[in-house]
Amino acid sequence: MYADLDPAATLAWLAAAHATVLVHGHTHRPAQHVLAPGLTREVLSDWDLAARPPRAEVLRLTARGLERVAMAPHVGSSHCSQGCARAGPAPMPHVLRKLWHQLRATVAPVPAISATLWLETLQRYPFLAALPLHDQAKLRALSALFLHHKQFHGAHGLTVTDAMAIDIAAQACLPLLHWGDAAAALGWYDDFVGIVVHPGEAVARRQTMDEAGVVHEHTEVLLGEAMERGPVMLSWQHVANAGHNTERGTNVVVHEFVHKLDMRSGAPNGCPPLPAGFMGTRTARAAHEAWWAAWEPAYANFRERVIMAQRFGAPPPWLDAYGATAPAEFFAVACEAYFVNRAQFAQEFPALMPVLDAFFRQAP
Numbered sequence: 001m002y003a004d005l006d007p008a009a010t011l012a013w014l015a016a017a018h019a020t021v022l023v024h025g026h027t028h029r030p031a032q033h034v035l036a037p038g039l040t041r042e043v044l045s046d047w048d049l050a051a052r053p054p055r056a057e058v059l060r061l062t063a064r065g066l067e068r069v070a071m072a073p074h075v076g077s078s079h080c081s082q083g084c085a086r087a088g089p090a091p092m093p094h095v096l097r098k099l100w101h102q103l104r105a106t107v108a109p110v111p112a113i114s115a116t117l118w119l120e121t122l123q124r125y126p127f128l129a130a131l132p133l134h135d136q137a138k139l140r141a142l143s144a145l146f147l148h149h150k151q152f153h154g155a156h157g158l159t160v161t162d163a164m165a166i167d168i169a170a171q172a173c174l175p176l177l178h179w180g181d182a183a184a185a186l187g188w189y190d191d192f193v194g195i196v197v198h199p200g201e202a203v204a205r206r207q208t209m210d211e212a213g214v215v216h217e218h219t220e221v222l223l224g225e226a227m228e229r230g231p232v233m234l235s236w237q238h239v240a241n242a243g244h245n246t247e248r249g250t251n252v253v254v255h256e257f258v259h260k261l262d263m264r265s266g267a268p269n270g271c272p273p274l275p276a277g278f279m280g281t282r283t284a285r286a287a288h289e290a291w292w293a294a295w296e297p298a299y300a301n302f303r304e305r306v307i308m309a310q311r312f313g314a315p316p317p318w319l320d321a322y323g324a325t326a327p328a329e330f331f332a333v334a335c336e337a338y339f340v341n342r343a344q345f346a347q348e349f350p351a352l353m354p355v356l357d358a359f360f361r362q363a364p
């Protein structure tokens with residue numbers, strides 16, 4: 001008789017144990033089962049070294065993650081003249097690599113950010129230095145956990161130093177500051193691991209199709225980019241300059257990471273998922289109505305001002321004109337200003353202040 005684990009029961013066990021991987025030993029059907037995104041079941045073979053071929057799998061935890069390794073006797077010559085392909089563990093699939101990072105982040109202690117490096121980061125970014133001391137302490141702990149979960153990659157030979165990673169982490173975590181428990185707050189960013197840092201602006205090739213069906217190619221200069229369930233890309237030059245741009249209220253890290261918040265409810269549209277009871281509302285629908293009641297007129301008005309400036313020579317608005325390209329960009333650009341130059345933003349957009357405060361300052 002053959003029986004297998006019930007997937008629902010397996011998921012319930014994992015949830016009860018707060019675990020992401022279930023190891024199932026000594027079976028006849030070794031495999032890796034992805035039960036749900038980030039949740040896997042590793043099934044090892046039974047042990048019978050006398051069998052042909054012998055069976056004896058073990059699970060090995062390496063820097064690359066969990067690997068099922070067959071303990072069968074080594075077969076083959078000890079040297080080869082050309083192109084030796086030694087049998088070994090298969091490269092870790094993406095889902096397993098992600099799982100490994102989650103697992104490591106769960107079990108390993110979170111190293112604190114050194115006081116020296118942290119103070120240097122605060123000095124580089126006046127809007128961080130201006131935070132009350134208890135908020136700075138919270139931000140430091142959040143940033144440490146963020147660094148523990150995320151992987152930085154330098155593009156075009158750029159080396160991402162600890163100081164650079166801390167700069168990015170602190171600004172990325174700023175929107176999460178008032179959302180209670182650090183691990184729960186960072187759950188907003190749990191759909192990706194990688195942060196790609198370019199030395200300067202990145203150039204992306206884009207294709208668009210016009211109404212006649214003709215495809216046009218153009219290039220787009222990017223300071224940063226957030227991909228749905230994918231990595232975040234940042235231009236280091238702009239991250240580093242952010243400390244000097246607080247007057248203008250711009251900040252590339254905040255911009256890309258609030259896109260990530262917006263994307264938690266699907267394609268970015270300028271409205272992130274709203275917490276229950278948002279602004280005293282009773283239903284999700286009422287919460288969204290309250291959101292858009294503030295954002296729609298603010299966006300329409302801002303677009304109007306940008307058009308007047310660009311076409312008719314009116315004085316340009318203070319907020320970055322890029323915000324007039326789409327509601328999602330307006331939300332991201334507004335959040336940049338809200339976090340780095342709150343006083344000026346409050347003057348420019350008084351109607352958005354209570355909405356952003358309700359979203360960012362209300363514990364979930």
Ligand SMILES: [Zn+2]
Pocket residue numbers: 255259328329332
């Ligand atoms: Zn954007």
